[in-house]
Amino acid sequence: MNNSCVPSFLRAMAALLCFATGVCAAQTAPPETKDDTPPAPGYTVPALEIFGFDFLLNRYNHRFSGVTDYDVSLDSIRRNLHSSWVVDADPFKVNQLGHPYQGSMYHGFGRSAGLDFWPAMGLTFVGSAGWEIAGEQTRPSRNDQVASGIGGSFLGEALYRMANLLLEHGGGVSPFWRETGAAIISPSNGFNRLVYGKNLGAIFDSRQAPYYSRLQVGAMGTAQNRSGLSSLLHRNELQANFALDYGMPGKPGYQYRRPFDYFAFEATATTAGNFESVLTRGLLAGRDYEVGKDYRGVWGAYGTYDYVSPQTFRISTTAVSLGTTGEWRASDRIAVQGTVLAGVGYAAVGALNGVAEDYHYGVSPQALAALRIIHGDSYSFDLTGREYFVNKAQSGPGGHDNIVRVDAAFTARVKGPHAVTFKYLWNRRDATSTALGSRTQTRGTFGIFYTLLGHDGFGRADWR
Structure with a gap:
């Protein structure tokens, strides 16, 4: 990390720290005003985002994982569509930490596109099934479907709300560093706010939750x-x-x-x-x-x-x-x-x-x-x-x-x-x-x- 990056890193960490503790609330930077007219919910944008995310994740794993699980082809997709679901034996952290986090990304795409919790969870479940069938050439696994499709939404909703709580209350730092901290917490929500602004990724109203x-x-x-x-x-x-x-x-x-x-x-x-x-x-x-x-x-x-x-x-x-x-x-x-x-x-x-x-x-x-x-x-x-x-x-x-x-x-x-x-x-x-x-x-x-x-x-x- 060069010297010019150090202040940036510290400011991003300060935004997260202020959100966690509330001790910076007296500083002058005001929180962003919430949009009282959130975007109309739609499935097209988050569905395309999930498809793009899975494609990039497959290509990354294909390049760097050192295994053949990600050598997906039309033949492997057809085989998985017609095969029975199994319990796989991937590493524990991949299945039980990586897959829920992957599901949380799906959920965040849906929520920041204006979907309520249950539709976003349905989209997460479908996105997880799509990965099992077309993201890997191995047979689809039901344990991953539970971890990503259900556990991913439970984890993803908490991350989505925490990111929006930081944006809503401000944390006493500039809008740029609030955005950076919130994107670290929920990257999919941060992506939609960066690309679409308030048209997607509007701040979720906590209704002054204690x-x-x-x-x-x-x-x-x-x-x-x-x-x-x-x-x-x-x-x-x-x-x-x-x-x-x-x-x-x-x-x-x-x-x-x-x-x-x-x-x-x-x-x-x-x-x-x-x-x-x-x-x-x-x-x-x-x-x-x-x-x-x-x-x-x-x-x-x-x-x-x-x-x-x-x-x-x-x-x-x-x-x-x-x-x-x-x-x-x-x-x-x-x-x-x-x-x-x-x-x-x-x-x-x-x-x-x-x-x-x-x-x-x-x-x-x-x-x-x-x-x-x-x-x-x-x-x-x-x-x-x-x-x-x-x-x-x-x-x-x-x-x-x-x-x-x-x-x-x-x-x-x-x-x-x-x-x-x-x-x-x-x-x-x-x-x-x-x-x-x-x-x-x-x-x-x-x-x-x-x-x-x-x-x-x-x-x-x-x-x-």
């Missing part, structure tokens, strides 16, 4: 480890974590009329392997409710995409759940927030040994319980538990996996938006196979983080 955001940077060390079949382990690692809760219940006048009017997003990058986790859950359909004068909540059907890789094993699921999210105002200073979900999805799970791919697919009943206790503007305590039960009888030898993940964190404000967080993360996998018997993998890590809080502090809703 949101809580935080950015953490720190170090984690291994406190407990039972690696099982895994052979590689970085005992100490640096991590960066970003989390956003969007549309938290309780704000007067805020309504849940559109999918993902409430969602939670969290991603953790690590020096031990790129991404330790990417976690998204959003309300697909539901309504808000009140219990007395001290509790506000929403309930309904949620769509979730989870990717978890704590070095020793990994799991990824796309699921639909029923549940609720709410806040109880215990006193003037104490607020208790929580989410409870239970549902079923399609999951990939396996050991991470650094030598060969070892994973399988199955139907996955799963549950989540999240709790946050907020004490004024002083501190918060977060506790989240997830459990996945994966039946692998349909892919390989019979058996099942039971995975539990518990994340506990205590955050104390130091001054202004600056805080310190102590975190403990525990993951356990119990795998049973008719061929290999029972195996257990456990890893616990403890860390300390510098935390930059958003403009909304610890995220207590303003309704009392």
Whole structure:
């Protein structure tokens, strides 16, 4: 990177940082005015964009991947159109992280062209099927169709809304650097805004959604480890974590009329392997409710995409759940927030040994319980538990996996938006196979983080 590029890079990162934290809101650059007359929705432009994106991705992979999977021909397309769908064995990150991100690009093209969530999701599903048939010469795979066509929309909607939240609120930086930051978050939305301006890619109106955001940077060390079949382990690692809760219940006048009017997003990058986790859950359909004068909540059907890789094993699921999210105002200073979900999805799970791919697919009943206790503007305590039960009888030898993940964190404000967080993360996998018997993998890590809080502090809703 030459010297002239450094200020550009820093300004783009500043735009993302200001969006994440809200601490630049006092600067002078105003946010762009939202267009009250969004573009008329249409399928032609996003469909052509998806076709062009897939063509370029195929050509890139054909040139640089070193494999013959992308040697597509009319014969391979005809064969795939008439063949049965299979479960493929591509690398785990390709199938469970790359394909959902590819699907998020499809979804972003549709949303920024004016399509609502469900039509954009339908276009994403069709786009994924088109890639499976004509983007690769291998037989189309149903696991990729779930990851791209469904998980891609759950991930893509969160990215699309976060990009538009940056554009809407401004972040205190110039329009150019807001555009740059938003394009990094959702490249397909950024493409449409660059090429078509406000004719496509108009700013999505959040309707003043309340949101809580935080950015953490720190170090984690291994406190407990039972690696099982895994052979590689970085005992100490640096991590960066970003989390956003969007549309938290309780704000007067805020309504849940559109999918993902409430969602939670969290991603953790690590020096031990790129991404330790990417976690998204959003309300697909539901309504808000009140219990007395001290509790506000929403309930309904949620769509979730989870990717978890704590070095020793990994799991990824796309699921639909029923549940609720709410806040109880215990006193003037104490607020208790929580989410409870239970549902079923399609999951990939396996050991991470650094030598060969070892994973399988199955139907996955799963549950989540999240709790946050907020004490004024002083501190918060977060506790989240997830459990996945994966039946692998349909892919390989019979058996099942039971995975539990518990994340506990205590955050104390130091001054202004600056805080310190102590975190403990525990993951356990119990795998049973008719061929290999029972195996257990456990890893616990403890860390300390510098935390930059958003403009909304610890995220207590303003309704009392």
